[in-house]
Amino acid sequence: MPHHTESVTVTELARNLATIIDRVRVSAVRVSITRGSQTVANLTPVAQSGMTLGGLLDLLQSSALSVEEQEEYARDVGSVQESAGIPPSPWE
Numbered sequence: 001m002p003h004h005t006e007s008v009t010v011t012e013l014a015r016n017l018a019t020i021i022d023r024v025r026v027s028a029v030r031v032s033i034t035r036g037s038q039t040v041a042n043l044t045p046v047a048q049s050g051m052t053l054g055g056l057l058d059l060l061q062s063s064a065l066s067v068e069e070q071e072e073y074a075r076d077v078g079s080v081q082e083s084a085g086i087p088p089s090p091w092e
Contacts, residue, residue, distance in 0.1 A: 010034070
């Protein structure tokens with residue numbers, strides 16, 4: 001999954017290090033650090049195992065699942081909800 005890239009100067013990084021690191025961590029944004037007109041380093045989010053719910057939704061929407069596969073997936077999700085005691089969504 002591609003990450004959005006921003007650019008900051010070394011001076012801006014020095015003044016706002018904690019804020020910029022939090023943005024990389026929380027928003028999964030990639031930050032290019034520049035000195036003058038040259039990129040000298042990149043801050044990138046640590047690769048996480050698993051997937052966010054948004055990533056799962058993107059994957060499911062981009063996949064060409066057959067009707068049978070969609071029904072099987074729906075049954076699997078229902079089974080997980082039942083076994084975990086998760087109540088049905090009021091929005092469905």
